[in-house]
Amino acid sequence: MNEEVPTRVVLYSALSGSGRPVAEFIWNPEAGVSLHVIDPQIGSLAQDFYDQGVPLDRECRSVGRDESETFMRTLLEPRQMTYYLFVDESDRDSTTMDD
Template sequence: MNQETGMTEQALTRVALYTFAQHTNRRVAEFRWQPGQAVSLTILDPEWGALAQDFYDNGVPVGAERVPPEAGPDFMRALLQRFRMSYYKFVDESG
């Protein structure tokens, strides 16, 4: 087991969804995860946060599969894959 890898690879604990519609950079939802806990979702804008709710309810599409929020860190990583979306972007805010 390589402990060094675990130390250098930071866990994703917070991923935010932003919309760029209407020429604004607006935060519309936030996913949070901590080891030993379930992923949580906070919707900040019900209209523009619907995409985040869909991913939380149905999983994040990855190829022909969907990664559910129960997958914890895998779900958080799946949010950061490149999506072909004009008005949205997921951002790692784990800091």
């Protein structure tokens, strides 16, 4: 694959009526994928994906976080979820901006 790898994917929940972040996945080449769960009860889906892999339906398998680049892309694959949404919130300009 030649597309950019998402470096930050946020899981939003609409269970409480309004979309709010419940977890975020962070990727960098040195450390791999990490997970920060904001709401442990509602963010359990993120923890399950982190621990057990993300379903990749077109290949009939789950992608583990050890396949970090594919894992991050797979989080953004369209899936049938009513109350959850994964959003790419990567800062694509961070390499060109001065801190």
